[in-house]
Amino acid sequence: MSELRLNPATGEWVIIAADRGGRPHDFAHPGRSRRKLPPLVEGCPFCPGNEGMTPNALLELPSESSGRWQVRAFPNKYPALGPGSASGATSEGPLFAAVTGEGAHEVLVETPLHNRFPADRDDGEMALLVQAYQQRYLALQSHRSTKYVLIFKNHGEGAGTSIEHPHSQIIAAPVVPEKEQRRCQIACEHYDRTGRCLYCDIVNEELRLASRVVYHDNQFVVFHPFAAGRPAETWIVPRDHAPSFGHVDEQGLRAFASVLLQTLRQLRTAFGDPDFNYAIHTAPKDEEDRPYYHWHLQLIPRMTKAAGLELGSGMYVNVAAPEDTAEAMRQARP
Amino acid sequence: MSELRLNPATGEWVIIAADRGGRPHDFAHPGRSRRKLPPLVEGCPFCPGNEGMTPNALLELPSESSGRWQVRAFPNKYPALGPGSASGATSEGPLFAAVTGEGAHEVLVETPLHNRFPADRDDGEMALLVQAYQQRYLALQSHRSTKYVLIFKNHGEGAGTSIEHPHSQIIAAPVVPEKEQRRCQIACEHYDRTGRCLYCDIVNEELRLASRVVYHDNQFVVFHPFAAGRPAETWIVPRDHAPSFGHVDEQGLRAFASVLLQTLRQLRTAFGDPDFNYAIHTAPKDEEDRPYYHWHLQLIPRMTKAAGLELGSGMYVNVAAPEDTAEAMRQARP
Numbered sequence: 001m002s003e004l005r006l007n008p009a010t011g012e013w014v015i016i017a018a019d020r021g022g023r024p025h026d027f028a029h030p031g032r033s034r035r036k037l038p039p040l041v042e043g044c045p046f047c048p049g050n051e052g053m054t055p056n057a058l059l060e061l062p063s064e065s066s067g068r069w070q071v072r073a074f075p076n077k078y079p080a081l082g083p084g085s086a087s088g089a090t091s092e093g094p095l096f097a098a099v100t101g102e103g104a105h106e107v108l109v110e111t112p113l114h115n116r117f118p119a120d121r122d123d124g125e126m127a128l129l130v131q132a133y134q135q136r137y138l139a140l141q142s143h144r145s146t147k148y149v150l151i152f153k154n155h156g157e158g159a160g161t162s163i164e165h166p167h168s169q170i171i172a173a174p175v176v177p178e179k180e181q182r183r184c185q186i187a188c189e190h191y192d193r194t195g196r197c198l199y200c201d202i203v204n205e206e207l208r209l210a211s212r213v214v215y216h217d218n219q220f221v222v223f224h225p226f227a228a229g230r231p232a233e234t235w236i237v238p239r240d241h242a243p244s245f246g247h248v249d250e251q252g253l254r255a256f257a258s259v260l261l262q263t264l265r266q267l268r269t270a271f272g273d274p275d276f277n278y279a280i281h282t283a284p285k286d287e288e289d290r291p292y293y294h295w296h297l298q299l300i301p302r303m304t305k306a307a308g309l310e311l312g313s314g315m316y317v318n319v320a321a322p323e324d325t326a327e328a329m330r331q332a333r334p
Numbered sequence: 335m336s337e338l339r340l341n342p343a344t345g346e347w348v349i350i351a352a353d354r355g356g357r358p359h360d361f362a363h364p365g366r367s368r369r370k371l372p373p374l375v376e377g378c379p380f381c382p383g384n385e386g387m388t389p390n391a392l393l394e395l396p397s398e399s400s401g402r403w404q405v406r407a408f409p410n411k412y413p414a415l416g417p418g419s420a421s422g423a424t425s426e427g428p429l430f431a432a433v434t435g436e437g438a439h440e441v442l443v444e445t446p447l448h449n450r451f452p453a454d455r456d457d458g459e460m461a462l463l464v465q466a467y468q469q470r471y472l473a474l475q476s477h478r479s480t481k482y483v484l485i486f487k488n489h490g491e492g493a494g495t496s497i498e499h500p501h502s503q504i505i506a507a508p509v510v511p512e513k514e515q516r517r518c519q520i521a522c523e524h525y526d527r528t529g530r531c532l533y534c535d536i537v538n539e540e541l542r543l544a545s546r547v548v549y550h551d552n553q554f555v556v557f558h559p560f561a562a563g564r565p566a567e568t569w570i571v572p573r574d575h576a577p578s579f580g581h582v583d584e585q586g587l588r589a590f591a592s593v594l595l596q597t598l599r600q601l602r603t604a605f606g607d608p609d610f611n612y613a614i615h616t617a618p619k620d621e622e623d624r625p626y627y628h629w630h631l632q633l634i635p636r637m638t639k640a641a642g643l644e645l646g647s648g649m650y651v652n653v654a655a656p657e658d659t660a661e662a663m664r665q666a667r668p
Contacts, residue, residue, distance in 0.1 A: 002415055002435030003424055004509055012512045015435060017414045080351045080643070080651045081336055090337055095539050096560040101336030101349060152642030160641025171643060175338055178346045179648025205429050226430040279646025300645050307494025308486030309414070309505060311634050312613025314513025317414045 007227035008202060010179070011186055012314065014227040018321040034156070034164065034273070037115035045077075046165035048112045058106065059135055061128050070125065071132040072109045073170075079105035081173060084145070102145045104172040108132055114165045118155070118261065119268040126257040133168070133280070134253060138246050140172035141285055148176045148284045151245070156275030158302045176284045184287055191292035197241050199294030212322050214266065214329040219252065220259045224322035224329070231320035232271060232329065234263060234299040243293040245282040260297065262333075267301060269332035270325075275302040341561035342536060344513070345520055346648060348561040352655040368490070368498065368607070371449035379411075380499035382446045392440065393469055395462050404459065405466040406443045407504075413439035415507060418479070436479045438506040442466055448499045452489070452595065453602040460591040467502070467614070468587060472580050474506035475619055482510045482618045485579070490609030492636045510618045518621055525626035531575050533628030546656050548600065548663040553586065554593045558656035558663070565654035566605060566663065568597060568633040577627040579616040594631065596667075601635060603666035604659075609636040 002017040045053035048068065055075045063070035075082075084102030091097045110129050111121070118126070133151050140149050153168040154161040176184075190198035206213055206223045214234065215222040222236050236259055242248065248256065267276065277300045283293035310316050336351040379387035382402065389409045397404035409416075418436030425431045444463050445455070452460070467485050474483050487502040488495040510518075524532035540547055540557045548568065549556040556570050570593055576582065582590065601610065611634045617627035644650050 001418065002413070004415075004433050004435050004507070006431040008429050008431075010512065013507075013509050015414045015507075017412075017435065019412075078351075078353075079336070080349045081338075084335065092543060092560065093539050095342050095535060097340040097342075098560075099338050101338050101351065148647070150643060150647050152646045154641040158639075160639040160644075169642070171647075173338070173347075173349075173647075173649070175347050177647040177649040178344065201429060205427055209426060226426065226432075277642035277645050279642050281646070298646065305492075305494040306640070307488040308503070308611035308613050309484060310494075311611050312486045312615070312632065313482070313484050313505075313507075313511040315507070315511040 005227035007225070007229075009183060009186060009198065009225075011182065012227070012229070012316075014229050015315065015317045016227075016321055017317055017319055018324065034115070034117060037164065039113045039115050041114045041165070044114055044163070044165050046107075046109045046163060046167055047114050054107070058139070059132060061132050063112075063128075064124070068112065070112065071128050073106055073132060073136050076105040076107050076169065081105050081171060099174060102174050104140050104143065104146075104170075106136055106140075106170045108136065108168040108170065110166040110168060117166055119265045119273075121261060123254075123258050123261060126261040127254045129168070130253050130257040130260070131250075133170070134245065134248065136170050137282075140170065141246055141288075143172060145174045146172045146285055148173045148180060149282070150279055152277065152279040154277055156302070158275035159277045161275075180281070180284060183281070184284065184293060187292045187294070188290075197292060197294050199237060199296065200241050203237050203239065212326045214326050215259065215262065215333065217259075219255045222259060222263050224326040226322065228318055228322040228325075229316035230300055230318055231303050232267065232274075232301045232325040233318075233322070234267070234301075234329070235296055236260060236263060236299070237294065237296040241291075241294055243283040243290065243295065244288040245280050245295040246288065248295075256297075263299065263329075265334075266329045266332040267299070270328040271301060271303065276300060277302065339561035341559070341563075343517060343520060343532065343559075345516065346561070346563070346650075348563050349649065349651045350561075350655055351651055351653055352658065368449070368451060371498065373447045373449050375448045375499070378448055378497070378499050380441075380443045380497060380501055381448050388441070392473070393466060395466050397446075397462075398458070403446065405445070405462050407440055407466060407470050410439040410441050410503065415439050415505060433508060436508050438474050438477065438480075438504075440470060440474075440504045442470065442502040442504065444500040444502060451500055453599045453607075455595060457588075457592050457595060460595040461588045463502070464587050464591040464594070465584075467504070468579065468582065470504050471616075474504060475580055475622075477506060479508045480506045480619055482507045482514060483616070484613055486611060486613040488611055490636070492609035493611045495609075514615070514618060517615070518618065518627060521626045521628070522624075531626060531628050533571060533630065534575050537571050537573065546660045548660050549593065549596065549667065551593075553589045556593060556597050558660040560656065562652055562656040562659075563650035564634055564652055565637050566601065566608075566635045566659040567652075567656070568601070568635075568663070569630055570594060570597060570633070571628065571630040575625075575628055577617040577624065577629065578622045579614050579629040580622065582629075590631075597633065597663075599668075600663045600666040601633070604662040605635060605637065610634060611636065 059073040060069040061071040081103030282295040393407040394403040395405040415437030521532045616629040
């Protein structure tokens with residue numbers, strides 16, 4: 001029998017229908033073609049030597065060993081949002097509100113090597129990437145028009161990637177998306193009612209119940225949330241309450257990089273290198289200094305497809321119980 | 335330059351970035367393998383002769399010519415929600431609310447022919463399908479535990495279909511999904527503020543502005559909404575205000591079937607038979623008799639993939655302006 005679970009952070013119901021899907025390992029997608037890629041691809045705009053194919057770099061972090069760039073950020077050549085001159089409202093009539101797409105959309109090439117995917121890396125490489133995330137995040141937060149910044153990654157074609165060379169993206173929008181507003185509102189209501197941070201409470205409950213925890217140490221907790229919408233959805237949450245990713249110190253960034261790397265390795269081992277997305281949820285710019293939000297990373301493996309039920313109702317069917325996928329990830333820890 | 339548009343029905347911002355995607359026809363996915371399927375497939379549980387492979391029928395509507403079933407509804411063998419005996423709350427601690435998955439999940443086989451996809455059919459076949467939708471909808475609405483019913487269809491693998499024989503699904507849930515609650519809330523607020531139905535206002539604005547209208551007659555308006563989240567997202571909305579699909583009369587159902595058929599043909603002609611989902615939005619059970627909701631069908635072609643930005647923020651990037659895709663659909667009208 002399935003179970004309907006309410007996501008305490010979003011107010012969304014999820015159907016956990018584990019008997020529809022078989023055991024967690026049945027979702028495994030082993031042996032993807034990315035395993036066989038060469039380290040350098042002629043004509044790849046993100047490979048070293050082809051920097052002229054992209055806009056000028058906004059940030060280059062050098063490799064300690066070679067002195068050449070290890071992480072490189074630049075404006076997306078086909079931006080969803082871009083620097084605006086004609087900024088302002090472009091609404092049609094009383095019902096249809098619009099603004100010009102002022103903002104920014106950047107690419108972060110994660111490594112000079114075309115075939116060095118996240119789980120292949122070492123702590124140092126991952127730390128440099130996370131450091132670049134924060135630097136570009138802070139730069140984009142400082143833009144006058146920015147209301148909301150999202151750092152995200154698409155890994156594999158099934159996760160929406162069009163260029164296979166490993167890269168992340170960061171977008172700065174002049175509006176706060178509805179879903180993020182709702183997250184803030186729910187966290188704010190919880191804070192007003194209890195005097196506590198919702199995410200701190202969730203973390204403490206997950207630790208107490210233990211069955212969905214993948215890993216925890218003094219600084220981070222990794223777990224499959226109670227109302228996970230998709231098989232092996234994973235949250236990485238800092239234990240210390242901190243609304244914004246922009247405020248994490250250097251030591252915290254290094255610890256985050258390490259736990260992210262380890263989590264992606266466990267995902268690959270447990271489920272056979274699935275495509276995935278991740279996104280860093282952090283307080284919108286105008287809420288950064290308020291106490292109720294708590295930044296975290298949400299990792300969404302793409303092992304099943306959203307269909308008409310999900311698109312129509314917004315209610316997800318998860319064919320794997322998070323308790324079972326968390327157990328599979330725990331067992332995949334070296 | 336892109337544009338951010340606010341969906342007046344959901345409160346969600348969408349990025350319309352038409353210069354990222356090229357012309358509407360560039361999304362076309364011509365010549366899918368479904369064109370070459372045989373009319374009858376041995377071992378297909380939905381083909382005639384294999385009825386024993388499915389649970390017993392809940393409804394069979396006969397073909398006028400053959401007298402055999404033309405549309406056949408039965409419980410999904412692997413239901414996301416099912417009849418409950420152990421119904422009740424199964425929450426974990428104070429934060430994690432859950433209820434057992436009581437409800438229903440049915441399959442409607444749309445035609446005895448394995449290869450007769452919607453756009454291949456005639457008005458009579460489509461009318462019978464829509465009639466079956468309503469009959470099962472009414473049956474499920476009458477269940478004591480039902481709070482919300484969704485009729486939906488997945489067409490093609492990219493839209494989440496696992497069985498290729500044409501079929502729809504209907505689900506009855508004991509909760510109202512957050513997204514649907516939000517739609518109702520927004521419609522209710524509009525009604526309280528203006529005394530008018532939000533959807534009637536949207537339809538009238540779309541007709542006045544005309545650029546996104548695909549088709550209209552005395553009974554239905556077909557358009558690509560102002561803040562369409564995906565290329566060629568299409569709404570079919572009845573002109574007469576009616577909260578519930580359950581209340582549509584026989585003549586209205588026939589007209590709906592005909593306009594749905596025509597729309598799916600235009601989609602196939604304009605965009606080369608893309609995978610798609612559709613869902614019928616109708617007032618939740620407890621709101622059926624209130625004046626502010628307005629049932630409609632939402633058709634979502636699956637020509638682009640949701641990635642980290644969409645999953646993380648809930649904000650969609652649409653690489654085709656709805657004005658352009660509506661024009662392509664208009665031109666595809668025979």
